[in-house]
Amino acid sequence: MSIEQVLARHPGRSRDHLIPLLQELQQELGFLSRPAIRQVAEHLGLPASKVWGVATFYNQFRFQPRGRFPVVVCRGTACHVKGSAAVLAALQHELKIEPGATTRDGLFSLEVVACIGACGLAPVIAVGDDYHAGVTPQQVGRILADCRRRAAEDAPTKAAVEEALA
Amino acid sequence: MLRRTPRRKPRSRRRWHERAITQARDCGLLGADILGSGRRLEVKIKQGAGAFVCGEETALIHSIEGQRGMPRPRPPYPVTRGLFGRPTVINNVETMANLPGLFRMGPEAFAALGTAGSKGTKVFALSGQISRTGLVEVAMGEPLRRIVEEIGGGVPEGHVFKAVQIGGPSGGCLPGPQLDIPVDYESLKTVGAMVGSGGLVVMDERACMVDVARYFMDFIQREGCGKCIPCREGTRQLLAILDSLGRGRRREEPAGALERFQGLISLERLARVIQDSSLCGLGQSARNPVLSTLRWFRAEYEAHAYDRRCPAKVCPELLLYEIEEDLCNGCTVCARKCPAEAIVGSRKSPHHIIAEKCRGCGSCLTACPSGAIKVS
Numbered sequence: 443m444s445i446e447q448v449l450a451r452h453p454g455r456s457r458d459h460l461i462p463l464l465q466e467l468q469q470e471l472g473f474l475s476r477p478a479i480r481q482v483a484e485h486l487g488l489p490a491s492k493v494w495g496v497a498t499f500y501n502q503f504r505f506q507p508r509g510r511f512p513v514v515v516c517r518g519t520a521c522h523v524k525g526s527a528a529v530l531a532a533l534q535h536e537l538k539i540e541p542g543a544t545t546r547d548g549l550f551s552l553e554v555v556a557c558i559g560a561c562g563l564a565p566v567i568a569v570g571d572d573y574h575a576g577v578t579p580q581q582v583g584r585i586l587a588d589c590r591r592r593a594a595e596d597a598p599t600k601a602a603v604e605e606a607l608a
Numbered sequence: 609m610l611r612r613t614p615r616r617k618p619r620s621r622r623r624w625h626e627r628a629i630t631q632a633r634d635c636g637l638l639g640a641d642i643l644g645s646g647r648r649l650e651v652k653i654k655q656g657a658g659a660f661v662c663g664e665e666t667a668l669i670h671s672i673e674g675q676r677g678m679p680r681p682r683p684p685y686p687v688t689r690g691l692f693g694r695p696t697v698i699n700n701v702e703t704m705a706n707l708p709g710l711f712r713m714g715p716e717a718f719a720a721l722g723t724a725g726s727k728g729t730k731v732f733a734l735s736g737q738i739s740r741t742g743l744v745e746v747a748m749g750e751p752l753r754r755i756v757e758e759i760g761g762g763v764p765e766g767h768v769f770k771a772v773q774i775g776g777p778s779g780g781c782l783p784g785p786q787l788d789i790p791v792d793y794e795s796l797k798t799v800g801a802m803v804g805s806g807g808l809v810v811m812d813e814r815a816c817m818v819d820v821a822r823y824f825m826d827f828i829q830r831e832g833c834g835k836c837i838p839c840r841e842g843t844r845q846l847l848a849i850l851d852s853l854g855r856g857r858r859r860e861e862p863a864g865a866l867e868r869f870q871g872l873i874s875l876e877r878l879a880r881v882i883q884d885s886s887l888c889g890l891g892q893s894a895r896n897p898v899l900s901t902l903r904w905f906r907a908e909y910e911a912h913a914y915d916r917r918c919p920a921k922v923c924p925e926l927l928l929y930e931i932e933e934d935l936c937n938g939c940t941v942c943a944r945k946c947p948a949e950a951i952v953g954s955r956k957s958p959h960h961i962i963a964e965k966c967r968g969c970g971s972c973l974t975a976c977p978s979g980a981i982k983v984s
Contacts, residue, residue: 456674457673457674457675458672458673458674458692459674460674461654461655461657461671461674462654462655464657465657495676496674496675496676499659499676499677499833500657500658500659500677501657501658501659502657502658503657517827519735519736519773519776519777519807519809519823519824520735520736520807520809522820522823523736523737523773523809523811523815523820524736524737531969555658556658556660556827556831561735561741561807561809562733562734562735562741562742563741564735564736564741579974580974
């Protein structure tokens, strides 16, 4: 769905449409691009700076594309007490990126959230739609290797590429 | 052990809420003419966008209006001037969740539960270093000890209870001797904690209270909206003081020790100034995690500031790692794992850690197959 189509779903021009619009755009695009911000501003008749100000205030909004496997680390209190800082450090070490960034190959992005909402299963990380409970720093390597293997399985084989080219 | 727990994504959860509204409308419980009574009620869901401060009512109003979620001074209170400038009633979802029970049981039966000042029941999210985790609903006024020891099964075997953190980031930490306190709004306030979000995080001897305070202050500092100066700058200072307590000598400025001592002395006063002068509840309660840990675990703060050690062995820069020569067989695993290249020694002879280079990350401790690494 294009930016225009999402905007068309909100014919109203009042300011209270701003956050739902940004949420729906992020849902469709995966992140809020500069053109998206500019078009939202035009649609609602607001300066782009105001839209940018609102978007950057809230934790939900991202301004860079996510990786194919978005890794979300819960840094809630229960997870902290159960060692989520070590899990995050292990992830940073393995992926060699800071929270908020995406790896160069586009496979992984790393995010930190205030609470995933599963405190009883702490420490929790989410990789895409898969939730891993009671994660230890030692398990991190295996979880990531699993994702890499899945990505490799989906990747077109050399034969398939040659066939497509032929 | 790796467990996968199926959980709904927020998107589908939202659809689920909307389905409930559609069903209520189809049954005639919502809409223009509810059950033919001539009364009108519409329910609309507005999804939040992730900001802790939006728990404050005026910030929440701004968020719904499509603005940055920043609080404004009250009065005027939302009941006179709220959402879109109209009188507004704001209730927590948990408050609304009490209504069905209240109607079903009748007000007398509902009020019979709980204490004089806090009626009914309360749901707590029990988590942390405890045998049984999950959501528990208890009558108000139940002693904290019953929730932790009976319902939660106490701390895991072989560990000692140290503290329970209650009420979320604005709440406080309570030590073992305070566990007999009844859980209600008034009693918790007297010991520097609050019911708040209903979070109960149990900690055993492996948790460092300075680290916990630092963790909460980091959270509050990041989640503060930045509008009022006492909260914005004050929490930054509180965090800087707590950071200095956990900073090892290697990274300390020449006058670092002086700043550390000064910081510990001014911590309480600073926390009180922030409480007195902040605009909203976020800043006013920002002192709770610091003052409650300082009140009940002062010795631990002093060990950090004066003795430069972390009794719970959590703060990495204050730990001293050593290799016991008798136990080390010179396998070189630790030397290869060390990110600071602080471990020296040749193959098959005992290794040695250079204290000045050690960052205290603990990689060697987890790597050593013969348990030769000692931490103090």
